[in-house]
Amino acid sequence: MAVRRGFVTQVGMGYEEAFARADEYGLDFVELMMDGAHERTRLDPEAVRESATDHDLDLLVHLPFALDIASPFEHVREGALRELLAAIETAVDCGAEKGVVHASTSAWSAAWDPQELRPNLFETVRELDEFARSHDFAVCVENVPGDFLPAGSFPDLFEATEARMTLDTGHARMNGLGSGEMADLLTTHGDRVSHIHLNDTRKPADEHLPFGSGTIDFERVLEPLSEGWAGTLSLEAFTTEWSYIETSVDHLDALLA
Known part of the structure; x- marks a missing residue:
């Protein structure tokens, strides 16, 4: 498996130390x-790029949270799109090659049916993807918990757009996918899954444990990618304790060996 490994920074982690730790590990x-x-207006792209280069590391980004790209309200959706396009420009200036965006909406669920809003999501994703490709950048749409667009429904996104996917394993489990079903998704659509968030859990909850601490069968999940897949794997643990990140790296490397 010709993969690259990394981790998602958490609130409280400065990028300089994150690069240094990633290099160390x-x-x-x-x-x-x-x-x-690390919101776009607070970043110095030249400094971020230099820090990554100094440590001989590639850069990916997680684009801003809670921007409603599927809103039923036109101006809300347009504002979210503008902000994400600006964030992509900053990410490219920082030297990033791909970015994760959530497939979600904050629309009032009592009033709006997910099926009614999915076309809004697909249209925004098409615009993001077209803009990103023109900047040699990849948008990877992440499955989030809930009924709007769970992991099992991503074939609909694949049909409607050219965008790639970030598979979040913990979120998929929350929506009822076991390890075997995640593997089946990767068997069928691995060519569209460019990035995976290794979100380990003990139960169907968004625990984001240190990798290896949960009960997801990652050997089974990743088995379909054993040959020919050249995507990226991000350890995503909700911690600022670096020893847990290091332990996660050790467990991942043992699995990939």
Whole structure:
């Protein structure tokens, strides 16, 4: 499996230390969360690029959270799109090659049916993907928990757009997919899954445990990618304790050996 490995930064992690730790742990990239302290207007792209280069690391980004790209309200949706396009420009200036965006909406669920809003999502994703490709950047749409567009419905997105997917394993489990069903998704659509968030859990909850601490059968999940897949794997643990990241890297490397 010709994969590259990295981790997603968390609130409270500065990018300089994140690059230094990733280098120390022998990783290939850092996935920088572009929210909070690392929101686009707070970043110095030249400094970020230089820090990544100094540590011989690639850069991915997680684009801002909670921007409603499927809103039923035109101006809300347009504003979310504009902000994401600006974030992509900043990410490219930082040297990033791909970015994760959530397939979600904050529309009032009592009033709006997910099926009614999915076309809005697909249209926004098409615009993001077209813009990204023109900047040699990849948009990878992430499955999030809930009924709007769970992992099992991503073939609809594949049919409607050219965008790639970020498979979040914990989110998929929350929507009822077991390890075998995640493997089946990758068997059928591995060519469209460019990125995977290794979100480990003990139960159908968004636990984001250190990798290897949960009960997802990652050997089974990743088995379909054993040959010919050249995507990226991000450890995503909700921690600022670096020893847990290091332990996660050790468990991942043992699995990939």
